[in-house]
Amino acid sequence: xxxxxxxxxxxxxxxxxxxxxxxxxxxxxxxxxxxxxxxxxxxxxxxxxxxxxxxxxxxxxxxxxxxxxxxxxxxxxxxxxxxxxxxxxxxxxxxxxxxxxxxxxxxxxxxxxxxxxxxxxxxxxxxxxxxxxxxxxxxxxxxxxxxxxxxxxxxxxxxxxxxxxxxxxxxxxxxxxxxxxxxxxxxxxxxxxxxxxxxxxxxxxxxxxxxxxxxxxxxxxxxxxxxxxxxxxxxxxxxxxxxxxxxxxxxxxxxxxxxxxxxxxxxxxxxxxxxxxxxxxxxxxxxxxxxxxxxxxxxxxxxxxxxxxxxxxxxxxxxxxxxxxxxxxxxxxxxxxxxxxxxxxxxxxxxxxxxxxxxxxxxxxxxxxxxxxxxxxxxxxxxxxxxxxxxxxxxxxxxxxxxxxxxxxxxxxxxxxxxxxxxx
Amino acid sequence: xxxxxxxxxxxxxxxxxxxxxxxxxxxxxxxxxxxxxxxxxxxxxxxxxxxxxxxxxxxxxxxxxxxxxxxxxxxxxxxxxxxxxxxxxxxxxxxxxxxxxxxxxxxxxxxxxxxxxxxxxxxxxxxxxxxxxxxxxxxxxxxxxxxxxxxxxxxxxxxxxxxxxxxxxxxxxxxxxxxxxxxxxxxxxxxxxxxxxxxxxxxxxxxxxxxxxxxxxxxxxxxxxxxxxxxxxxxxxxxxxxxxxxxxxxxxxxxxxxxxxxxxxxxxxxxxxxxxxxxxxxxxxxxxxxxxxxxxxxxxx
Numbered sequence: 105x106x107x108x109x110x111x112x113x114x115x116x117x118x119x120x121x122x123x124x125x126x127x128x129x130x131x132x133x134x135x136x137x138x139x140x141x142x143x144x145x146x147x148x149x150x151x152x153x154x155x156x157x158x159x160x161x162x163x164x165x166x167x168x169x170x171x172x173x174x175x176x177x178x179x180x181x182x183x184x185x186x187x188x189x190x191x192x193x194x195x196x197x198x199x200x201x202x203x204x205x206x207x208x209x210x211x212x213x214x215x216x217x218x219x220x221x222x223x224x225x226x227x228x229x230x231x232x233x234x235x236x237x238x239x240x241x242x243x244x245x246x247x248x249x250x251x252x253x254x255x256x257x258x259x260x261x262x263x264x265x266x267x268x269x270x271x272x273x274x275x276x277x278x279x280x281x282x283x284x285x286x287x288x289x290x291x292x293x294x295x296x297x298x299x300x301x302x303x304x305x306x307x308x309x310x311x312x313x314x315x316x317x318x319x320x321x322x323x324x325x326x327x328x329x330x331x332x333x334x335x336x337x338x339x340x341x342x343x344x345x346x347x348x349x350x351x352x353x354x355x356x357x358x359x360x361x362x363x364x365x366x367x368x369x370x371x372x373x374x375x376x377x378x379x380x381x382x383x384x385x386x387x388x389x390x391x392x393x394x395x396x397x398x399x400x401x402x403x404x405x406x407x408x409x410x411x412x413x414x415x416x417x418x419x420x421x422x423x424x425x426x427x428x429x430x431x432x433x434x435x436x437x438x439x440x441x442x443x444x445x446x447x448x449x450x451x452x453x454x455x456x457x458x459x460x461x462x463x464x465x466x467x468x469x470x471x472x473x474x475x476x477x478x479x480x481x482x483x484x485x486x487x488x489x490x491x492x493x494x495x496x497x498x499x500x501x502x503x504x505x506x507x508x509x510x511x512x513x514x515x516x517x518x519x520x521x522x523x524x525x526x527x528x
Numbered sequence: 529x530x531x532x533x534x535x536x537x538x539x540x541x542x543x544x545x546x547x548x549x550x551x552x553x554x555x556x557x558x559x560x561x562x563x564x565x566x567x568x569x570x571x572x573x574x575x576x577x578x579x580x581x582x583x584x585x586x587x588x589x590x591x592x593x594x595x596x597x598x599x600x601x602x603x604x605x606x607x608x609x610x611x612x613x614x615x616x617x618x619x620x621x622x623x624x625x626x627x628x629x630x631x632x633x634x635x636x637x638x639x640x641x642x643x644x645x646x647x648x649x650x651x652x653x654x655x656x657x658x659x660x661x662x663x664x665x666x667x668x669x670x671x672x673x674x675x676x677x678x679x680x681x682x683x684x685x686x687x688x689x690x691x692x693x694x695x696x697x698x699x700x701x702x703x704x705x706x707x708x709x710x711x712x713x714x715x716x717x718x719x720x721x722x723x724x725x726x727x728x729x730x731x732x733x734x735x736x737x738x739x740x741x742x743x744x745x746x747x748x749x750x751x752x753x754x755x756x757x758x759x760x761x762x763x764x765x766x767x768x769x770x771x772x773x774x775x776x777x778x779x780x781x782x783x784x785x786x787x788x789x790x791x792x793x794x795x796x797x798x799x800x801x802x803x804x805x806x807x808x809x810x811x812x813x814x815x816x817x818x819x820x821x822x823x824x825x826x827x828x829x
Contacts, residue, residue, distance in 0.1 A: 115628045123617065334612030337673065339581045340601060341629040510581065523543070 116350025
């Protein structure tokens with residue numbers, strides 16, 4: 105009775121695959137997710153980046169800043185520095201002297217949204233070097249930062265001029281230092297945090313989402329066959345192992361198809377759009393990372409689909425399976441909670457342990473490989489543990505499956521399930 | 529000739545519950561076998577062991593003369609009691625899929641689907657989704673699915689349940705035709721009246737045991753022909769105390785009686801003629817249902 109026909113597995117997998125790929129929900133999730141994902145990717149960049157200024161401000165005009173000071177030379181210097189960079193998004197004007205009437209007028213302009221803010225540089229502010237910036241844009245930290253820089257520049261420049269430096273001299277001395285961070289060091293635990301975070305969020309989201317949805321899909325498919333009573337017809341034509349293998353393969357191929365489509369969309373986008381190309385470069389999504397992604401995704405899927413197939417065979421409906429589902433999904437939830445800690449401390453003991461734990465390793469070991477190169481032995485060990493766990497899960501699930509799919513109506517108790525395991 | 533299926537002393541328990549207790553029978557080619565009994569008697573459990581869905585705790589199941597192997601199941605067509613098809617797939621797609629699983633090529637499957645759906649008058653429905661079909665139609669589709677790969681042994685669990693008389697006749701005709709082609713057919717039912725004209729032999733199950741089995745005439749001869757109806761003129765009192773009569777319902781000029789075990793109805797007729805004017809004397813063929821009820825109630829005593 106232990107004959108295993110690859111051909112039957114193939115027929116079962118093919119039906120499963122074609123039925124799922126043709127559904128509306130597959131098309132929807134395949135083509136809507138990239139849109140959501142790119143929004144997820146692009147929005148933060150827009151909000152942080154200079155392009156966001158236009159979106160964030162109440163209108164499309166650049167930020168208009170007034171510098172009010174008794175010392176008009178100082179105000180000139182600050183204003184010049186603020187708007188020095190080509191393509192600047194700031195406009196500045198000067199009011200001098202800084203009288204009480206002037207302040208009234210500026211406050212009214214703020215109320216009328218005629219300006220975005222003013223710097224009050226009266227004598228006491230100059231003496232204490234503590235300057236107040238009244239603004240409608242409290243959240244615009246970039247503007248505040250730039251303004252601070254400009255004021256520091258102005259203070260220093262004016263002192264240098266007073267001490268007899270030429271303006272060329274001043275410009276050269278106060279020229280800002282450019283700082284670029286590069287990722288370096290194998291074991292130092294440093295990495296490009298921005299890139300790490302981006303990789304982590306996009307790929308982890310895809311991985312988690314796919315593992316969960318396709319795992320649950322296997323479970324639902326098993327329950328459907330149970331409740332539609334078709335299992336008995338199938339059981340006469342194919343063995344339980346053939347049925348389970350075919351189901352897992354067919355549904356898994358749907359998941360891989362979807363991920364393949366997403367990669368193609370990303371590739372196509374990258375070939376067309378400069379922005380995406382840069383994004384891919386920033387994300388450092390190279391061929392080897394994609395291969396690893398597919399490997400870890402496939403292994404993770406095999407593990408979770410095996411478990412979900414077993415759960416599906418035990419219960420008759422999703423409602424009944426709810427509690428057990430939670431237990432199954434728990435490691436995935438734990439893994440998603442670990443994504444950030446692992447990203448920031450990829451080589452910590454906790455990260456290493458979590459990335460070796462087979463129920464989390466598809467996500468966390470891949471994450472470590474994406475943000476930083478973990479030692480080879482750790483990768484190898486996690487793969488070995490993962491494959492061994494998959495073998496165990498398949499073995500147990502196949503036994504539960506064989507008995508469970510023929511048990512209609514009645515919910516199995518734990519004692520019964522353990523009997524299925526022993527006697528199967 | 530090798531029987532298509534043979535069960536020898538087969539037993540099966542689920543947990544503490546004994547579902548099948550020491551069942552033996554065999555079905556030769558060109559033979560229709562009825563597995564009868566009330567709900568919960570163990571019919572489905574017996575069938576499941578015949579087709580490899582479950583395996584017996586003890587005893588032997590042989591298919592086509594050999595111990596049960598998966599490969600032999602290719603020659604078996606099965607219609608389960610709980611009907612099941614993929615509801616969202618079309619009738620045609622369901623049948624092609626099941627045909628492929630049974631080892632047919634897609635082309636052969638399509639050809640046979642065409643023939644069968646025409647024969648059962650549902651060809652117009654092949655491209656419709658299963659969920660659009662009525663229950664009776666779904667059952668016909670399932671019926672076709674069991675026969676698509678031209679099996680030598682056809683096992684049907686309650687094949688006529690829920691069918692209207694017209695469709696029941698249609699399927700019965702198909703089964704009789706298959707018997708003529710040399711196929712072995714087993715079907716189970718709790719409706720005993722349905723099988724009397726159809727079965728060559730039967731096995732009556734009750735509470736996981738076989739209470740009665742053999743060819744239909746054997747069963748009836750061995751257990752029946754003890755019911756007699758008499759229309760008479762005269763005084764029927766002589767029947768009441770007659771040594772051959774076990775029980776009697778006397779309606780004045782019509783009597784229904786049961787003979788004692790082993791009694792010969794001819795002897796009764798001879799003695800009756802002496803005292804009565806017998807207008808009609810008929811030995812009744814007991815229905816399977818009567819036999820079964822009698823058997824079961826006797827066992828319970």
